[in-house]
Amino acid sequence: MPGIEIVDVSKKYSTGGGGGVQVLDGLSLSVVEGEFRTIVGPSGCGKTTLLHLIAGLESTDKGYVTLPGDGQLGFVFQEPRLLEWQTVGENLKFALDGTEIPKSNYDSRITEVIETVGLSDFRDEYPRTLSGGMQQRVALARALCIEPDVLLMDEPFASLDEITAKDLRHDLLELWQENSITILFVTHDIREAIVLSDTISILSRKPADIIASVDITSPRPRELTDDVTADYYQRIFSKLNR
Ligand SMILES: Nc1ncnc2c1ncn2[C@@H]1O[C@H](COP(=O)(O)OP(=O)(O)OP(=O)(O)O)[C@@H](O)[C@H]1O
Numbered sequence: 001m002p003g004i005e006i007v008d009v010s011k012k013y014s015t016g017g018g019g020g021v022q023v024l025d026g027l028s029l030s031v032v033e034g035e036f037r038t039i040v041g042p043s044g045c046g047k048t049t050l051l052h053l054i055a056g057l058e059s060t061d062k063g064y065v066t067l068p069g070d071g072q073l074g075f076v077f078q079e080p081r082l083l084e085w086q087t088v089g090e091n092l093k094f095a096l097d098g099t100e101i102p103k104s105n106y107d108s109r110i111t112e113v114i115e116t117v118g119l120s121d122f123r124d125e126y127p128r129t130l131s132g133g134m135q136q137r138v139a140l141a142r143a144l145c146i147e148p149d150v151l152l153m154d155e156p157f158a159s160l161d162e163i164t165a166k167d168l169r170h171d172l173l174e175l176w177q178e179n180s181i182t183i184l185f186v187t188h189d190i191r192e193a194i195v196l197s198d199t200i201s202i203l204s205r206k207p208a209d210i211i212a213s214v215d216i217t218s219p220r221p222r223e224l225t226d227d228v229t230a231d232y233y234q235r236i237f238s239k240l241n242r
Pocket residue numbers: 013014015021023041042043044045046047048049050206
């Protein structure tokens with residue numbers, strides 16, 4: 001089934017001094033529908049730019065992107081980016097307002113998604129009263145409540161402590177397995193990528209190209225400390241470091 005198709009995409013940012021920064025130059029990538037794909041690559045190579053182009057937050061100079069299903073898209077950033085003056089429930093309602101989902105379904109949808117991320121008792125709380133990990137759970141709930149076909153995740157666990165990140169990785173995999181969502185995940189953490197992904201695509205320095213895509217075939221659940229994780233790490237790191 002067609003998933004995310006990124007076809008011959010180029011992007012150059014203009015800079016103050018003229019010239020500009022060519023971040024992507026004819027990049028193509030196919031992600032199968034329902035796949036969990038992770039992108040790793042050197043800092044500044046264009047990973048966030050790629051997610052922004054897929055989400056339509058930036059426009060491409062050349063090439064195009066197609067999405068599976070109705071193209072409904074959820075985005076989870078490194079920071080939760082919640083509306084501080086709205087409760088957890090209101091934050092989700094705000095996201096639903098941008099969709100075709102009938103208003104009469106909002107309440108049940110919000111109840112279901114908040115329960116899924118384990119925050120049922122916090123629906124009427126304001127973000128500032130929640131820990132960083134709980135806020136990131138709300139951000140995940142907000143992305144999920146719109147019934148996305150695609151979830152784009154830009155280093156979503158990078159600012160969390162390791163225990164919280166581990167819990168969230170576990171929950172994310174469960175959610176992904178229960179709902180047929182195509183996930184494109186960006187991380188600096190190669191071991192995190194191995195624990196989560198079906199396939200890891202390694203980007204070069206900018207203008208970014210795909211150096212290699214490595215299928216992770218070991219059975220889930222996987223741990224950061226597994227021997228097989230260490231083997232994949234060596235393989236991926238050596239390609240990344242070329
Ligand atoms: N709006 C912008 N205007 C000009 N240059 C930009 C803009 N956004 C990003 N860049 C530049 O484009 C390049 C790619 O940035 P991007 O954030 O996509 O990389 P990244 O791989 O996500 O980086 P990191 O891993 O450090 O988060 C960088 O050199 C960055 O400075």
